[in-house]
Amino acid sequence: WRVAFFNAFARGKGVATDQLLELGSRLRQAKAPLTMQDTSLIRAVLASEGRYREVRQVWLASGQQTLLGDGEFEAKSGELALGAAPYEWMAGRLTGVRVETAKAQVNRKGQALAITSQGLAEGLALSQTVVLSPGRYKLSFLVYGENMAVTHPLAVNVGCRIDTDRSIGVPEPVSLGWGKAAPGEWQVVAGGIVVPADCPAQTIMFSIAQTGGRPYSLWIDAVSVQPE
Numbered sequence: 001w002r003v004a005f006f007n008a009f010a011r012g013k014g015v016a017t018d019q020l021l022e023l024g025s026r027l028r029q030a031k032a033p034l035t036m037q038d039t040s041l042i043r044a045v046l047a048s049e050g051r052y053r054e055v056r057q058v059w060l061a062s063g064q065q066t067l068l069g070d071g072e073f074e075a076k077s078g079e080l081a082l083g084a085a086p087y088e089w090m091a092g093r094l095t096g097v098r099v100e101t102a103k104a105q106v107n108r109k110g111q112a113l114a115i116t117s118q119g120l121a122e123g124l125a126l127s128q129t130v131v132l133s134p135g136r137y138k139l140s141f142l143v144y145g146e147n148m149a150v151t152h153p154l155a156v157n158v159g160c161r162i163d164t165d166r167s168i169g170v171p172e173p174v175s176l177g178w179g180k181a182a183p184g185e186w187q188v189v190a191g192g193i194v195v196p197a198d199c200p201a202q203t204i205m206f207s208i209a210q211t212g213g214r215p216y217s218l219w220i221d222a223v224s225v226q227p228e
Contacts, residue, residue, distance in 0.1 A: 033063050035063065067132060115208060119211035
């Protein structure tokens with residue numbers, strides 16, 4: 001009933017964030033705190049109105065302290081949706097590409113994100129919108145690839161959300177450093193992100209390469225954003 005209640009709250013005329021935060025405080029005192037599932041639609045509505053500062057407030061009130069949501073891919077199982085609220089992952093629209101969270105098949109506990117491609121499509125496969133303050137950050141993650149025909153199968157770009165969830169500036173590429181990995185091991189990948197003062201929210205975008213029709217799969221896990 002909780003999710004239904006908060007979804008109805010989100011659909012009301014103008015989300016009153018102050019009321020929600022007060023209710024969240026009372027629920028926390030009653031040892032039944034807000035969760036990220038409770039506030040998913042609220043965050044989506046706030047983003048659609050360009051109210052990104054409030055998106056971050058609601059994320060924190062939901063008991064979440066990280067700068068990026070579900071970096072371990074444990075919140076849900078199955079195929080990712082093509083749209084999602086800030087701090088949730090969503091898949092791109094690529095033909096012949098499947099993006100899902102599942103039990104990791106290679107030397108990892110729990111779930112990870114699997115991208116399976118027929119090798120013909122290239123472009124955006126995975127993204128998440130976050131709200132970072134101006135400054136410098138380090139993005140890091142783990143990658144494991146199978147049947148890859150390219151050395152570095154992923155590219156990452158960051159685009160600034162200008163006014164609403166439907167407007168985005170020109171994505172800036174993230175220069176990635178790829179760690180060495182023995183066969184059967186995960187690679188550590190990291191790169192720097194710079195958030196300018198006029199960038200109220202950011203979408204982190206993972207793009208895949210095409211391999212001339214050679215099918216492949218890769219896994220992503222342990223995605224993190226930390227201040228430098």
